[in-house]
Amino acid sequence: MMNGEAGAATIDMERQEASAVIEARGLSLIFQTNDGPVHALSDIDLRIGEGDFVSLIGPSGCGKTTLLRVIADLEQPSGGSITVNGVSPHDARLDRAYGYVFQAPALYPWRTIADNIALPLEVMGFASTDRDERIAKNLALVNLTGFEKKFPWQLSGGMQQRASIARALSFDPDMLLMDEPFGALDEIVRDHLNEQLLKLWAQTRKTVVFVTHSIPEAVFLSTRIVVMSPRPGRIHDIIDCDLGEERTLDIRETPEFLEIAQRVRDGLRAGHSYDD
Amino acid sequence: MAATNDTVLPIKERSKALSAAQGAFSDKVLPVASIILAIIIVWYAFAVYLNAPFECDQAARAETTIGFAELLPRTLAQNRPVLPAPHQVAEELWKSTTERRVTSPRNLLFHVWVTFSSTALGFAIGTALGILLAVGIVHSRVLDKSMMPWIITSQTIPILAIAPMIIVVLNAINITGLMPKALISAYLSFFPVAVGMVKGLRSPDRLHLDLMRTYNASGSQIFWKLRWPSSLPFLFASMKVAVAIALVGAIVGELPTGAQAGLGARLLAGSYYGQTIQIWSALIAAAILAAILVMLIDIMARATNRRMGVKA
Numbered sequence: 037m038m039n040g041e042a043g044a045a046t047i048d049m050e051r052q053e054a055s056a057v058i059e060a061r062g063l064s065l066i067f068q069t070n071d072g073p074v075h076a077l078s079d080i081d082l083r084i085g086e087g088d089f090v091s092l093i094g095p096s097g098c099g100k101t102t103l104l105r106v107i108a109d110l111e112q113p114s115g116g117s118i119t120v121n122g123v124s125p126h127d128a129r130l131d132r133a134y135g136y137v138f139q140a141p142a143l144y145p146w147r148t149i150a151d152n153i154a155l156p157l158e159v160m161g162f163a164s165t166d167r168d169e170r171i172a173k174n175l176a177l178v179n180l181t182g183f184e185k186k187f188p189w190q191l192s193g194g195m196q197q198r199a200s201i202a203r204a205l206s207f208d209p210d211m212l213l214m215d216e217p218f219g220a221l222d223e224i225v226r227d228h229l230n231e232q233l234l235k236l237w238a239q240t241r242k243t244v245v246f247v248t249h250s251i252p253e254a255v256f257l258s259t260r261i262v263v264m265s266p267r268p269g270r271i272h273d274i275i276d277c278d279l280g281e282e283r284t285l286d287i288r289e290t291p292e293f294l295e296i297a298q299r300v301r302d303g304l305r306a307g308h309s310y311d312d
Numbered sequence: 313m314a315a316t317n318d319t320v321l322p323i324k325e326r327s328k329a330l331s332a333a334q335g336a337f338s339d340k341v342l343p344v345a346s347i348i349l350a351i352i353i354v355w356y357a358f359a360v361y362l363n364a365p366f367e368c369d370q371a372a373r374a375e376t377t378i379g380f381a382e383l384l385p386r387t388l389a390q391n392r393p394v395l396p397a398p399h400q401v402a403e404e405l406w407k408s409t410t411e412r413r414v415t416s417p418r419n420l421l422f423h424v425w426v427t428f429s430s431t432a433l434g435f436a437i438g439t440a441l442g443i444l445l446a447v448g449i450v451h452s453r454v455l456d457k458s459m460m461p462w463i464i465t466s467q468t469i470p471i472l473a474i475a476p477m478i479i480v481v482l483n484a485i486n487i488t489g490l491m492p493k494a495l496i497s498a499y500l501s502f503f504p505v506a507v508g509m510v511k512g513l514r515s516p517d518r519l520h521l522d523l524m525r526t527y528n529a530s531g532s533q534i535f536w537k538l539r540w541p542s543s544l545p546f547l548f549a550s551m552k553v554a555v556a557i558a559l560v561g562a563i564v565g566e567l568p569t570g571a572q573a574g575l576g577a578r579l580l581a582g583s584y585y586g587q588t589i590q591i592w593s594a595l596i597a598a599a600i601l602a603a604i605l606v607m608l609i610d611i612m613a614r615a616t617n618r619r620m621g622v623k624a
Contacts, residue, residue: 110522129528136526142519146541146620155537159527187621 057211057243058084058107062116065102065269075268076102080116082262082271086210089237089244091254091261093300094307099269100247104213107245108136121210132160134211135204139219141196143188143203149175150184153203160207174202177236194225201233205240212244218253227285230256234283251304252288255279255297263300265307272307275299352398356388359397363387366394396589404593417573424597426574427562430490431605434497435558439551441498442505449506450513450539451531460510467503471496471561476568493565493574500561501554508550512543541620548613555605563598575601 063080066073077099084090092100105111106118109125120128128134135156143152150171157167175181178198188196197217204212218226234257237244248254254261255277263273277296279287287293360383367386371378378386388397396404408420415422445463448455475496482492516538524534566576575598582590 108526110525129526132528134526136523138519138523140519142517142523144520144538144541146622148621156527158537159524159529159533189621 056083057086057088058082058118058120058245060103060116060118063103063106063113063118064115065099065106065111066114077106077113078268078270080269080271082274084243084245084260086243087241088260089246089258091258092245092247092264093249093251093254093261094264094269094272094304095249095266097269098264098266098307100264101215102269103264104215104245104247108134108213132156132207133209134213135207135209137197137201137204137212137214137217139216141188141193141200143196143199145188148185148187149180149191149199152188152199153206156203156207162207170206170208174206175199177205177239178202178232192225194221194229197221198229198232201236205236205242210242212242212246214244214246216247216249219249226250226253231285233257238281251297251300255293255300256283256285256288261296261300263303263307265304267308273299273303275303355395355398359393359395360384360387362395363390363393366390392586392588394588396592400589401592401596404589405596408590408593420578420593420597423573423575423578423594424601427559427566427576427598428601430493430562430565430574431497431555431559431601433490433494434499434561435501435555437494437498438501438554438558439505442502442550442554443509443547445502445506446509446513447535449510451535463503463506466499471500471564472568474499475561475564479565479568493562496565497558497561501558504550504553504557505547508546508553509543512546513539515546516542544616544620545613548609548616552606552609555609556602559598559602559605 060080060082063077063082064075065077067076068074080099080103082103092103094100102111106113107120107125109129118125121131121133123131143149144155147155153171153174154167157170162170171184172181175184178201180195180198180202183191183195183199188199191199197220201214201217204214218229221229230253237257246254246257258277261275261277262271263275264270265272275296279290279292279296364383364387367378367383367390387393388400393400405420408418412419417423445459449459450456478496478499479492482488482495513535520538520542521534524538529537562574563576563579565571566574567580571577571580575594578594579591582588582594
């Protein structure tokens with residue numbers, strides 16, 4: 037472990053204050069439905085610094101996906117303020133500041149894997165030689181070299197999701213927004229992809245906001261865990277997860293890991309996530 | 313001349329080829345052939361049944377009776393039968409296509425060509441119009457609310473009533489020949505294409521549209537990269553319907569105004585002169601033409617599917 041966790045914490049805090057990539061203050065979002073207003077987000081205060089890997093964890097209906105979509109400018113907040121890279125989410129989206137990975141791979145079935153990765157590059161107007169380079173590089177990053185000419189239906193679920201991550205990285209955004217990307221996959225594939233994602237993050241040092249409902253996944257991947265609770269959707273707790281930079285799947289048995297996981301679980305329980 | 317190992321297929325490959333051929337036979341040829349056989353048998357039965365009264369009348373006038381053994385061959389060889397027998401129709405088809413020059417108006421193929429040209433032109437116009445309308449409806453709420461009811465209403469007017477009017481009006485402003493018939497075909501065929509394409513252009517997943525939004529894609533990029541490819545299965549399905557109905561439109565366009573050429577004209581001429589065999593051969597020719605046109609669209613659809621990586 038590095039000398040003095042306190043030292044690491046101050047460096048962390050300084051880093052955050054210096055470059056808050058996402059800053060939400062009093063953010064709220066109310067959906068008007070037939071059954072009355074739904075408080076999807078209520079008074080959210082959150083600062084995410086550059087290079088952070090932040091997990092949003094909570095039960096269904098706690099607003100974690102909604103928060104991610106507000107950051108991505110796919111939903112409009114009804115109150116409070118939020119800035120991404122210092123500008124509004126709308127301007128950040130126009131600036132193509134992030135890559136979004138959905139729950140489902142969302143690959144276009146009529147395009148080959150290579151063409152799917154090229155999709156954002158085509159939309160954003162990259163030159164075709166540049167495109168080919170980026171496709172090759174990002175496929176290598178997710179270990180899918182050799183699958184350029186295949187169609188999505190020829191790949192397994194895990195491979196499709198890896199391709200969708202490669203697509204999100206292809207135009208080199210500074211941020212990755214991931215909405216339960218491994219939720220539909222089995223545990224073995226999930227472990228493998230968690231490892232790969234962590235290696236990727238260590239290599240590229242992007243800011244990642246990761247929505248999940250799996251406690252081990254959140255603790256394994258993140259530098260900070262945001263525990264959310266439902267009805268209304270709010271942040272219950274923010275837990276620093278300082279398990280070090282080089283993590284392998286083995287740390288999931290260590291006492292530090294289990295302690296943090298227990299804190300997360302306690303937070304979820306206190307936030308009435310386990311109630312009926 | 314002894315067969316060496318080089319000239320005779322090894323037994324394994326021979327039986328594989330044989331079982332492949334058997335497979336194709338039972339999957340494709342056998343079902344279609346058995347249905348066609350059933351239709352022909354029923355057709356013969358009805359031909360005998362419907363043509364019999366005429367023979368019985370003839371016999372009664374000659375004041376004799378006619379036995380079944382004599383009745384049967386007579387009903388199948390009449391000059392102007394109520395229902396021609398299959399072999400009579402086949403013979404007429406053969407005669408009218410081979411015994412004269414292809415370009416002469418006496419040749420059935422000439423009429424098939426006339427009908428086919430107005431069908432093809434009308435189908436092309438109708439498809440283009442349908443696609444343009446669909447694009448407009450999907451991209452503009454104003455068009456969506458205002459056009460759809462009118463499009464649907466337009467199809468409820470019986471085409472047989474409106475076709476003569478269209479032809480007369482167009483002839484009055486000097487549009488004659490192929491164009492009026494093609495416009496009737498277009499009128500009928502734009503509807504399935506428009507409806508199908510609206511569905512198809514709206515078919516992309518919510519997720520795919522959100523993805524495009526995260527890239528800040530422009531409207532035309534979203535159209536060409538997402539909506540258009542997603543809509544192609546719907547386009548081909550509605551094109552098959554449209555081509556068949558365009559053929560109906562072309563034939564209907566030939567009926568009311570005494571056209572000289574085309575399958576509709578042949579049908580009319582046959583009915584004026586009581587040549588039922590001619591009517592039926594024109595009908596069968598129209599059916600074969602429709603089948604060929606739908607098959608052509610299907611071939612296009614399959615080729616496109618292969619290029620678009622659809623699961624084989």
